[in-house]
Amino acid sequence: MAEVLVLVDHANGTVRKTTAELLTIARRLGEPSAVFVGDGFDAAKEALAKYGAEKVYRVESADVTDHLVAPQAEVLAQLVASASPAAVLIPSNSAGKEIAARLAIKTESGLITDAVDVQAGDGGGVKTTQSVFAGSYSVTSTVTKGTPIVTVKPNSAAPEEHAGAAADEVVSIEVSDAAKGAKITESKPKQATGRPELTEAAIVVSGGRGTGGDFSKVEDFADSLGAAVGASRAAVDAGWYPHTSQVGQTGKQVSPQLYVACGISGAIQHRAGMQTSKTIIAINKDEEAPIFELVDFGVVGDLFAVLPQATDAVKAAKG
Amino acid sequence: MNIVVCVKYVPDAQSDRTFNDSDNTTDRVGVDGLLSELDEYAVEEALKIVEAGEGEVTVLTVGPDQAADALKKALQMGAHKAVHVKDDAIHGSDSVATSLVLAEAVKKIGSPDLVITGMASTDGTMSVVPAMLAERLGLPQVTFASELTVDGSTVTIRRDGDAASETIVASLPALVSVTDQINEPRYPSFKGIMAAKKKPVEEWSLADLGVDASLVGLEAAWTKVESFTKRPPREQGQIVTDEGDGGTKLAEFLSAQKFV
Numbered sequence: 186m187a188e189v190l191v192l193v194d195h196a197n198g199t200v201r202k203t204t205a206e207l208l209t210i211a212r213r214l215g216e217p218s219a220v221f222v223g224d225g226f227d228a229a230k231e232a233l234a235k236y237g238a239e240k241v242y243r244v245e246s247a248d249v250t251d252h253l254v255a256p257q258a259e260v261l262a263q264l265v266a267s268a269s270p271a272a273v274l275i276p277s278n279s280a281g282k283e284i285a286a287r288l289a290i291k292t293e294s295g296l297i298t299d300a301v302d303v304q305a306g307d308g309g310g311v312k313t314t315q316s317v318f319a320g321s322y323s324v325t326s327t328v329t330k331g332t333p334i335v336t337v338k339p340n341s342a343a344p345e346e347h348a349g350a351a352a353d354e355v356v357s358i359e360v361s362d363a364a365k366g367a368k369i370t371e372s373k374p375k376q377a378t379g380r381p382e383l384t385e386a387a388i389v390v391s392g393g394r395g396t397g398g399d400f401s402k403v404e405d406f407a408d409s410l411g412a413a414v415g416a417s418r419a420a421v422d423a424g425w426y427p428h429t430s431q432v433g434q435t436g437k438q439v440s441p442q443l444y445v446a447c448g449i450s451g452a453i454q455h456r457a458g459m460q461t462s463k464t465i466i467a468i469n470k471d472e473e474a475p476i477f478e479l480v481d482f483g484v485v486g487d488l489f490a491v492l493p494q495a496t497d498a499v500k501a502a503k504g
Numbered sequence: 505m506n507i508v509v510c511v512k513y514v515p516d517a518q519s520d521r522t523f524n525d526s527d528n529t530t531d532r533v534g535v536d537g538l539l540s541e542l543d544e545y546a547v548e549e550a551l552k553i554v555e556a557g558e559g560e561v562t563v564l565t566v567g568p569d570q571a572a573d574a575l576k577k578a579l580q581m582g583a584h585k586a587v588h589v590k591d592d593a594i595h596g597s598d599s600v601a602t603s604l605v606l607a608e609a610v611k612k613i614g615s616p617d618l619v620i621t622g623m624a625s626t627d628g629t630m631s632v633v634p635a636m637l638a639e640r641l642g643l644p645q646v647t648f649a650s651e652l653t654v655d656g657s658t659v660t661i662r663r664d665g666d667a668a669s670e671t672i673v674a675s676l677p678a679l680v681s682v683t684d685q686i687n688e689p690r691y692p693s694f695k696g697i698m699a700a701k702k703k704p705v706e707e708w709s710l711a712d713l714g715v716d717a718s719l720v721g722l723e724a725a726w727t728k729v730e731s732f733t734k735r736p737p738r739e740q741g742q743i744v745t746d747e748g749d750g751g752t753k754l755a756e757f758l759s760a761q762k763f764v
Binding site for chain 2: 492
């Protein structure tokens with residue numbers, strides 16, 4: 186069976202949930218081979234084996250980790266040439282999409298981004314599903330040239346455990362000078378919030394203009410549910426919440442099991458980022474707010490009254 | 505400092521965006537279009553750099569006749585000249601072919617010190633053309649800049665990632681994509697609107713660029729849209745008005761749906 190390359194998303198060996206999802210998808214297409222770039226392989230090995238990675242290609246060169254995406258594209262291009270995989274699966278974040286873009290040009294291969302489903306194609310290859318135009322259309326596509334390269338959105342598959350050998354093979358790479366043109370000179374880690382990552386969370390609670398800048402009740406409610414906290418563009422533009430928490434067209438696109446919009450009117454910009462959520466709840470003072478068109482459950486009221494009451498009730502129910 | 509800004513003419517997100525039934529491509533003609541909002545930040549940033557020093561801003565687009573509207577808006581904002589690559593053979597091109605045409609056009613414009621793009625288009629939203637263009641032009645790419653400074657022979661950006669805020673330095677020439685956090689795009693002034701009418705807009709065909717038509721368009725695409733389906737509108741669920749028990753009712757809904 187042909188190999189399927191999966192670029193591992195990790196922080197110093199702590200493998201993110203998206204990688205388990207990609208390995209699960211890879212098994213539909215062939216035999217998963219993880220590509221692990223950076224330090225911390227020993228910590229990652231167990232997680233990769235648990236979700237079915239038969240092989241792990243390891244790259245530990247500082248030339249790769251200190252520079253932006255270009256060297257990782259060179260690594261993958263080298264592996265595509267040597268392993269002739271059935272497909273390459275990459276997490277659909279900003280770096281992942283750029284690596285995929287460069288890889289597509291290097292290997293003359295078709296690229297599909299932001300897939301929400303990937304299946305084996307009828308006559309080989311892959312068949313992907315994407316959600317486009319702010320979630321108003323669903324599009325199925327195939328790759329017609331080269332090695333299919335697909336970036337896959339978080340929550341596109343439920344991770345399934347499947348024991349793999351995770352036999353590691355160190356890959357040596359000569360990074361070209363051209364790929365070293367952009368260097369990361371400083372990196373200031375963000376303070377951890379202790380909450381789940383926005384795009385991976387099962388529940389997201391977001392605040393907008395209606396918070397007036399006070400996110401405390403939104404955060405309390407999110408914490409009672411173990412949820413991630415998001416924000417509308419209006420709240421981010423006002424400086425109330427960081428841009429990395431923005432849900433919408435120019436922020437994160439999320440697709441959780443439950444999305445709770447607090448004091449968010451629901452402009453098309455915001456809808457583009459949350460419309461594919463399974464269940465949607467909104468709390469808004471304005472009964473005419475367009476967000477109510479989307480909801481499974483809506484409360485017309487003041488979020489500063491509704492949220493604390495709901496938070497207490499959730500805590501009580503959880504005991 | 506000479507800067508090329510790549511811009512895209514996109515269907516207005518406020519209108520009913522759709523596909524062409526005949527070939528599954530995005531409908532760019534039957535729907536009102538405009539300069540992609542995210543490209544305004546790229547135009548603004550280029551203008552700021554040139555205004556602080558010297559040089560010219562050239563806006564470049566690949567698209568149908570109507571795409572001239574996107575160039576016009578950029579010229580009204582203050583760009584110095586525009587290049588419109590149009591050719592019937594380009595219709596249906598994927599990001600790979602688009603990046604090829606853009607790359608050849610950038611070369612023909614001359615070797616700019618900077619190529620600036622938006623962070624994504626508002627229609628396809630792939631965010632891959634900047635990286636592809638950098639790959640084809642052999643330029644370092646520094647993308648998703650929320651701050652940008654140019655200093656002699658280098659460009660430095662700040663990028664706000666999920667885990668860290670990074671400073672990234674690249675040597676010029678380079679390709680930069682900018683986010684909507686980087687500036688506040690100006691509105692065209694009356695003077696700008698009048699001045700734009702006299703600014704040069706060059707129209708180039710594929711032949712002018714020496715690009716073989718068989719490398720672009722729908723037939724040459726390396727991916728194929730098999731089908732598109734309009735998602736049924738979500739049905740509105742239960743709406744309650746808070747009469748002192750809104751939070752309790754919300755929690756009851758969560759319990760009934762097994763979220764709690």
